[in-house]
Amino acid sequence: xxxxxxxxxxxxxxxxxxxxxxxxxxxxxxxxxxxxxxxxxxxxxxxxxxxxxxxxxxxxxxxxxx
Amino acid sequence: xxxxxxxxxxxxxxxxxxxxxxxxxxxxxxxxxxxxxxxxxxxxxxxxxxxxxxxxxxxxxxxxxxxxxxxxxxxxxxxxxxxxxxxxxxxxxxxxxxxxxxxxxxxxxxxxxxxxxxxxxxxxxxxxxxxxxxxxxxxxxxxxxxxxxxxxxxxxxxxxxxxxxxxxxxxxxxxxxxxxxxxxxxxxxxxxxxxxxxxxxxxxxxxxxxxxxxxxxxxxxxxxxxxxxxxxxxxxxxxxxxxxxxxxxxxxxxxxxxxxxxxxxxxxxxxxxxxxxxxxxxxxxxxxxxxxxxxxxxxxxxxxxxxxxxxxxxxxxxxxxxxxxxxxxxxxxxxxxxxxxxxxxxxxxxxxxxxxxxxxxxxxxxxxxxxxxxxxxxxxxxxxxxxxxxxxxxxxxxxxxxxxxxxxxxxxxxxxxxxxxxxxxxxxxxxxxxxxxxxxxxxxxxxxxxxxxxxxxxxxxxxxxxxxxxxxxxxxxxxxxxxxxxxxxxxxxxxxxxxxxxxxxxxxxxxxxxxxxxxxxxxxxxxxxxxxxxxxxxxxxxxxxxxxxxxxxxxxxxx
Numbered sequence: 001x002x003x004x005x006x007x008x009x010x011x012x013x014x015x016x017x018x019x020x021x022x023x024x025x026x027x028x029x030x031x032x033x034x035x036x037x038x039x040x041x042x043x044x045x046x047x048x049x050x051x052x053x054x055x056x057x058x059x060x061x062x063x064x065x066x
Numbered sequence: 067x068x069x070x071x072x073x074x075x076x077x078x079x080x081x082x083x084x085x086x087x088x089x090x091x092x093x094x095x096x097x098x099x100x101x102x103x104x105x106x107x108x109x110x111x112x113x114x115x116x117x118x119x120x121x122x123x124x125x126x127x128x129x130x131x132x133x134x135x136x137x138x139x140x141x142x143x144x145x146x147x148x149x150x151x152x153x154x155x156x157x158x159x160x161x162x163x164x165x166x167x168x169x170x171x172x173x174x175x176x177x178x179x180x181x182x183x184x185x186x187x188x189x190x191x192x193x194x195x196x197x198x199x200x201x202x203x204x205x206x207x208x209x210x211x212x213x214x215x216x217x218x219x220x221x222x223x224x225x226x227x228x229x230x231x232x233x234x235x236x237x238x239x240x241x242x243x244x245x246x247x248x249x250x251x252x253x254x255x256x257x258x259x260x261x262x263x264x265x266x267x268x269x270x271x272x273x274x275x276x277x278x279x280x281x282x283x284x285x286x287x288x289x290x291x292x293x294x295x296x297x298x299x300x301x302x303x304x305x306x307x308x309x310x311x312x313x314x315x316x317x318x319x320x321x322x323x324x325x326x327x328x329x330x331x332x333x334x335x336x337x338x339x340x341x342x343x344x345x346x347x348x349x350x351x352x353x354x355x356x357x358x359x360x361x362x363x364x365x366x367x368x369x370x371x372x373x374x375x376x377x378x379x380x381x382x383x384x385x386x387x388x389x390x391x392x393x394x395x396x397x398x399x400x401x402x403x404x405x406x407x408x409x410x411x412x413x414x415x416x417x418x419x420x421x422x423x424x425x426x427x428x429x430x431x432x433x434x435x436x437x438x439x440x441x442x443x444x445x446x447x448x449x450x451x452x453x454x455x456x457x458x459x460x461x462x463x464x465x466x467x468x469x470x471x472x473x474x475x476x477x478x479x480x481x482x483x484x485x486x487x488x489x490x491x492x493x494x495x496x497x498x499x500x501x502x503x504x505x506x507x508x509x510x511x512x513x514x515x516x517x518x519x520x521x522x523x524x525x526x527x528x529x530x531x532x533x534x535x536x537x538x539x540x541x542x543x544x545x546x547x548x549x550x551x552x553x554x555x556x557x558x559x560x561x562x563x564x565x566x567x568x569x570x571x572x573x574x575x576x577x578x579x580x581x582x583x584x585x586x587x588x589x590x591x592x593x594x595x596x597x598x599x600x601x602x603x604x605x606x607x608x609x610x611x612x613x614x615x616x617x618x619x620x621x622x623x624x625x
Contacts, residue, residue: 006528009524013521014521016517025438026430035442035522035525038442039446039521039526042447043446045443046314046318046446046447047321047450047533047536050317058544059542060543061541064553
């Protein structure tokens with residue numbers, strides 16, 4: 001139920017792009033759902049990078065305890 | 067003394083120390099409010115001047131930029147004091163007022179010498195705030211914290227001394243990065259701004275403070291650093307890279323973190339990164355954006371930390387793995403936490419939206435496509451690591467079985483007031499824009515901008531829930547640059563010490579052997595049984611004497 005509502009809101013924000021007067025800073029912003037895709041991908045990349053770095057740098061949380 | 071907004075707070079701190087009960091509350095709230103009123107009625111210009119050791123000092127100077135920062139510091143001191151009124155550690159509030167007063171003093175310093183003095187006083191005040199948590203972990207963290215800040219203070223002292231010698235002026239104005247002295251001053255500022263790699267002191271120390279202590283700590287040190295960078299190094303390109311590095315470092319480490327207050331600590335570094343990027347961009351729009359973002363950030367970060375502090379206060383727990391499901395019994399704290407989370411994520415109608423957008427706009431105005439793209443990715447990342455992660459893992463996630471009550475009234479009131487400011491500034495942003503150092507003609511609410519921002523943020527939210535499995539909290543810490551001085555250098559020192567012990571042992575053994583041989587030789591000749599101590603018979607004595615006389619005779623014969 002919450003998921004359906006969430007997806008509806010997501011679709012609405014993409015659709016709204018068609019209704020408003022565009023004034024993009026760069027040409028990529030003219031693409032439909034550009035910000036949506038970019039936001040999603042940026043987060044996915046950040047999570048993957050964090051996960052990879054975690055493999056290298058994570059320690060048990062009593063690591064520093066004496 | 068009474069007309070200096072910083073010294074008023076420091077005086078208040080001294081007054082506050084012995085007080086209890088309602089007089090304590092009156093002074094704790096009255097001193098910051100009085101300081102705020104002073105700031106509002108002081109005219110711009112240099113109010114105090116003095117000569118000291120042949121140097122021109124201006125301990126009280128005011129312009130639009132310093133007024134903006136001093137106002138938010140005084141406001142935050144008041145809000146923090148309200149939140150901390152029921153703090154049972156009696157040292158914390160006076161320490162916090164000293165700390166806030168020093169931050170205001172540094173902001174109103176017209177010269178580098180006064181700045182240095184208040185800079186060091188800030189280190190003292192903040193260390194005292196950390197100490198008042200009174201746990202062994204806080205004490206150890208405070209020692210590392212104070213080392214880093216004394217190191218930064220040393221850099222600043224060397225830089226200021228060199229700068230004054232070179233230029234003959236103590237005035238604190240925009241500098242060019244063209245010498246060692248200016249480089250040292252910049253480095254000192256960046257230490258306090260928690261720029262990577264000098265960043266780990268912040269997530270190391272701040273979360274060890276008491277439930278109210280971290281609210282104060284989050285506001286002053288890093289934002290004073292933003293202020294001095296705004297004044298001293300606007301448009302320094304290096305700061306764009308330093309800022310972007312901080313932005314992504316903050317996000318990635320916050321994503322890995324399990325302690326709710328360390329998540330928020332890394333998110334301070336992330337937010338200060340946005341401001342420093344703006345300072346590096348250096349246009350009026352960018353500098354306005356950095357200043358405005360510092361102002362709004364102090365409020366919503368304090369709100370987030372009050373929400374986290376309330377949770378810590380009532381549950382005594384900080385780890386996401388121990389928390390969850392608190393929305394059931396703490397709906398008010400949850401609502402305030404979510405307002406703070408929306409503001410830090412720059413949702414439209416919150417304060418973060420009207421401030422952070424100016425920095426992105428400045429990058430776009432300069433046609434810096436890469437910087438603009440990175441800032442947009444970072445904005446998405448902020449929602450991910452602070453905007454959703456913090457409320458989700460603390461208030462929702464799983465049912466931890468905890469059913470704590472809401473915190474006392476003063477804590478709730480402080481959160482309510484800050485929530486109102488976070489939303490109020492997002493809607494009525496003109497008063498904030500009028501305080502900015504340059505004329506602000508920026509219009510944040512275009513329908514295009516609002517739609518773009520909503521797309522960016524909501525799809526980041528989608529990414530969070532789609533990839534939730536990858537974000538599962540574990541009982542871990544993530545090694546940061548403080549590992550270098552907590553473990554690596556410590557191990558290096560242990561290794562060096564054991565090596566030194568072995569070398570010294572070798573040298574000692576060799577020396578002992580050598581002295582042993584020497585002693586044996588000396589004994590052989592001079593000892594009780596030695597050659598020279600032997601008792602000789604009269605006959606051999608006579609022979610010896612004869613031989614010596616003979617030798618004498620022979621020598622006469624030849625020479």
